Amino acid sequence: MTMPFYVAPEQVMKDRAEYAQKGIARGRSLIATAYADGVLIVAENPSRSLHKISEIYDRIAFAGVGKYNEYDQLRVAGVRHADTKGFAFSREDVDARSLANLYAQYLGNVFTHEMKPLEVEILVAELGTNGRADQLYHVAYEGTITDEDRFAVLGGEAETISERFAADWRPDRDRAEAIRAAVKALAGPQRTLGPNDLEVAVLSRENGRRSFKRVTDGELAQVLEGVEPPPAPAQAGEPTPRTSGGADDQAAVENSG
Amino acid sequence: MALPLFHPTDDPGPDFSSLLRRSGMPAVPAVPQGADVAASVRHATTVVALRFAEGVVMAGDRRATEGHAIAHRAMEKVFPADRYSAVAIAGAAGFAVEMVRLFQTQLEHYEKVEGVHLSLEGKANQLAQMVRQHLPLAFQGLAVVPLFAGYDTARGAGRIFTYDVTGGHYEEADYQATGSGGRDARTTIKLGFREGLSHSEGVELAIQALYEAADEDSGTGGPDVVRGIYPTVAVVTADGYREVPEEEVAERFQALIERKRTEREAVGGSSSGGELA
Numbered sequence: 227m228t229m230p231f232y233v234a235p236e237q238v239m240k241d242r243a244e245y246a247q248k249g250i251a252r253g254r255s256l257i258a259t260a261y262a263d264g265v266l267i268v269a270e271n272p273s274r275s276l277h278k279i280s281e282i283y284d285r286i287a288f289a290g291v292g293k294y295n296e297y298d299q300l301r302v303a304g305v306r307h308a309d310t311k312g313f314a315f316s317r318e319d320v321d322a323r324s325l326a327n328l329y330a331q332y333l334g335n336v337f338t339h340e341m342k343p344l345e346v347e348i349l350v351a352e353l354g355t356n357g358r359a360d361q362l363y364h365v366a367y368e369g370t371i372t373d374e375d376r377f378a379v380l381g382g383e384a385e386t387i388s389e390r391f392a393a394d395w396r397p398d399r400d401r402a403e404a405i406r407a408a409v410k411a412l413a414g415p416q417r418t419l420g421p422n423d424l425e426v427a428v429l430s431r432e433n434g435r436r437s438f439k440r441v442t443d444g445e446l447a448q449v450l451e452g453v454e455p456p457p458a459p460a461q462a463g464e465p466t467p468r469t470s471g472g473a474d475d476q477a478a479v480e481n482s483g
Numbered sequence: 484m485a486l487p488l489f490h491p492t493d494d495p496g497p498d499f500s501s502l503l504r505r506s507g508m509p510a511v512p513a514v515p516q517g518a519d520v521a522a523s524v525r526h527a528t529t530v531v532a533l534r535f536a537e538g539v540v541m542a543g544d545r546r547a548t549e550g551h552a553i554a555h556r557a558m559e560k561v562f563p564a565d566r567y568s569a570v571a572i573a574g575a576a577g578f579a580v581e582m583v584r585l586f587q588t589q590l591e592h593y594e595k596v597e598g599v600h601l602s603l604e605g606k607a608n609q610l611a612q613m614v615r616q617h618l619p620l621a622f623q624g625l626a627v628v629p630l631f632a633g634y635d636t637a638r639g640a641g642r643i644f645t646y647d648v649t650g651g652h653y654e655e656a657d658y659q660a661t662g663s664g665g666r667d668a669r670t671t672i673k674l675g676f677r678e679g680l681s682h683s684e685g686v687e688l689a690i691q692a693l694y695e696a697a698d699e700d701s702g703t704g705g706p707d708v709v710r711g712i713y714p715t716v717a718v719v720t721a722d723g724y725r726e727v728p729e730e731e732v733a734e735r736f737q738a739l740i741e742r743k744r745t746e747r748e749a750v751g752g753s754s755s756g757g758e759l760a
Contacts, residue, residue, distance in 0.1 A: 281595055299488065305595045306487040306502055313499075313588050314508065328486045436591075 242343045246367040249345025250292040255381025255412060258289060258349050258374075260360045260397055261404035264430040264437065265351045268408035271425040279427045281438035283308040283320050285353040287429050291381040292346035292367070300329060300348060322352030326363035326371055334369025343367055347380045353429040353437050360429075379411075387411050401428065402449045405441070409450065421446040497596040499589040500613070521624030522550040527560050527579060528702040529664035530571035531692050532632040532643045533672055534657050535685030538720035539632040539641035541569045542689040544664070544697060545712050546704030547576050556707060561715045563724040565590040568606055568633025569717050573662030575625040582613050582627055603635040607644040607652055615650025628661050634719045641719065664696030664703035671695040686716055686727055690735050706736040 256269035256278060267289050269278040278297075279289045282304045290297025304325055312320045329348060337343045347366055354360040362374040372378075376395060379388040391411035399407065405426060413419045426441040433439050441449075487506065495501040530543035543560030546553060555576075562583050564570045570586060572579035589609055593601050601609065610631050617627055631644040631652075643655040657676055660668035671692040680688065693714045697705030706713050713736055716727040 275598075277598070280598075302596055303486050303488050305592065307484060309499060309588055309592045309595075310487065310502065310506055310508075311484060313503070313584065324484075328484075332486050332488070 242337060243368060246337075246343040246345050250347055250367060251382035253291050253293075253381055255379060255383055255387055256289055256291055256349070257377060257379050257387065257391060257408045257412060258351055258362055259377035259391070259395070259404060259408060260362075260375075261399050261401060261428075262397075263401065263432055264353045264428055265360050265362070266401065266404045266408065266428050267349070267351065267426070268405060268412065269425045270412050270419065270423055272423055273425075277425060279425055279440075281436070282325070282350070283312065284317060284435050285355065285429060285437050286320065286322050286325065287351045287427065287438050289349040289351070289380070290346055291348075293344070296344045297346040297348055300332075300346065304329070304350070322350045322361055322363060326350040326365055329365045330369045330371040332369075333365060333367060337368040349378055349380055351429060353431065355431065386414070390414065401430075405446070405449050406452075421450060497593040499592040500585065500616075502592075503585075521575075524625060525549050525554045525576040526702070527558060527573055527576045527662070528704075529660065529662040529668055529693065529696045529700065530560050530573055530630050531660040531665075531668045531672065531689055532571065532630050532655075532658065533676065533680075533685060533689060534641045534643060535680040535682060537641070537682060538634045538718060539569070539643060540685040540689045540716065540718050541571050541630070541632050542693055542714055542716040543571050544693050544704040544714045545707070546702065548702050551701075553704075556704065556710065557712050559715055561717050562587070563717070564606065564631070564633070565594070565600075566723045567600075567636060567719060568603065568631065569719050569724055570610065571630045571632075572627065573630070573665070574627040575620070578617065578620065578625060579627040579629070582617065582629065586610055586613060602637065603633050603642055606633065607631055607654075610644075611646060611650045611652040613650075614646050614648065614652075618649055621648035630659060630661050632719060634721060634723075636721070639721070660692065660696070662703070664693075664700035667699040668692040668696040682718065682720075686718065686731075687735060689716055690714070690732065690739065694736070694739055706733075706740070708737075708740075
């Protein structure tokens with residue numbers, strides 16, 4: 227019988243961390259930031275169908291970098307968690323903080339107990355309403371959770387991009403300005419990024435109940451060229467699903483705008 | 484609540500009902516055999532749907548009954564299912580409202596997990612499965628019979644689907660009404676319907692249908708002028724689901740009542756009711 231070699235726990239953790247970091251560094255980065263109407267997420271992503279940014283619930287968005295299959299599994303789990311919770315309790319009881327904690331616990335658990343850590347970093351964003359501030363939770367591959375109040379950068383070159391983006395950050399930028407600043411920070415001095423290299427979405431207070439909305443390639447091209455896109459035509463807002471069957475639900479309907 | 488992660492060979496996919504079952508929350512409860520609860524359970528009554536040029540109109544009265552008593556005067560029976568469809572309910576109110584909630588969550592859940600909308604046909608099938616799961620309760624007098632209508636973005640037209648307790652679903656060409664006053668409502672629509680009704684004519688016809696149903700059926704609530712409670716009317720078009728503002732519904736009902744009164748006075752029949760009182 228062969229005896230396994232003894233490896234110090236410190237070494238095991240270090241190796242795993244390095245492994246995960248390498249995997250994440252191979253992927254492209256993303257920026258999530260607060261802007262005048264809510265939260266903006268800009269990711270470098272050449273694919274039109276394999277999304278990095280997605281909707282979780284009415285006011286919650288998800289974004290991931292690293293290995294697609296790993297963060298997509300987490301995304302679906304998030305949608306399931308949120309929908310089940312909203313169904314069992316009420317829509318307002320679904321919050322980003324508890325979901326971010328679940329993600330952190332799961333990632334931490336996999337990091338210490340499984341052969342291979344997950345090569346992902348994820349972001350859970352919640353749109354603030356009724357006077358509450360927007361929230362950005364950044365969960366790292368080993369389960370560290372950070373609560374950012376201005377912006378979060380995820381991915382390989384997070385530090386450099388973060389420095390570039392922090393230089394002229396303001397909270398009250400409109401959508402177009404915020405997009406341009408984020409794209410500039412992601413691209414750096416050497417490159418330029420076009421609409422085809424980017425995936426952009428917002429959680430906006432203007433969007434009614436389901437606040438998540440993707441920015442289309444056409445809109446993005448106009449924003450990047452500095453042409454202000456015409457205000458979007460009043461689109462069919464997502465109706466508020468009221469089902470309590472009583473008249474007291476009128477308030478919820480009015481809130482949906 | 485734990486993070487709902489599944490093994491790839493055992494994944495519930497975009498099906499929310501199946502996810503609920505896995506989480507130990509059965510969607511359909513069991514009622515003991517032979518228990519006679521039907522009379523003490525709230526029932527929701529008449530709902531109508533009809534097609535017009537740009538989409539569909541859906542409307543429902545506001546009364547809920549328990550046996551012969553009025554249980555609720557302001558109940559909602561017409562709900563948005565998602566952006567392009569609406570669902571209306573008749574039958575055991577508790578189960579029906581829960582079914583609507585499950586249906587709404589299911590449609591949104593599918594859209595978020597898969598990244599695309601279900602087709603209108605797909606939505607109608609989903610609802611049929613929920614009605615079918617409810618079949619054992621229907622035999623105990625707790626039937627739920629929804630009416631589903633929406634705007635088919637692929638065809639560019641409004642479509643209406645009706646259901647029976649077995650989950651059978653049938654597409655209606657022009658209009659349908661269900662619930663205790665459904666028959667009277669249907670007759671009214673039948674007389675007033677023609678192809679290519681305008682938005683305003685469609686809403687008006689739905690309102691007339693509910694008025695006539697309330698006139699003939701004790702389970703159907705008419706316009707409650709004293710309390711200011713009027714039936715719910717919603718419209719689904721290419722612009723999505725939109726509820727007709729209550730003030731507009733109220734005005735239309737008042738105009739209708741006014742018309743009826745002048746018609747009666749014109750034929751000199753206004754005294755018949757008065758003498759009895």
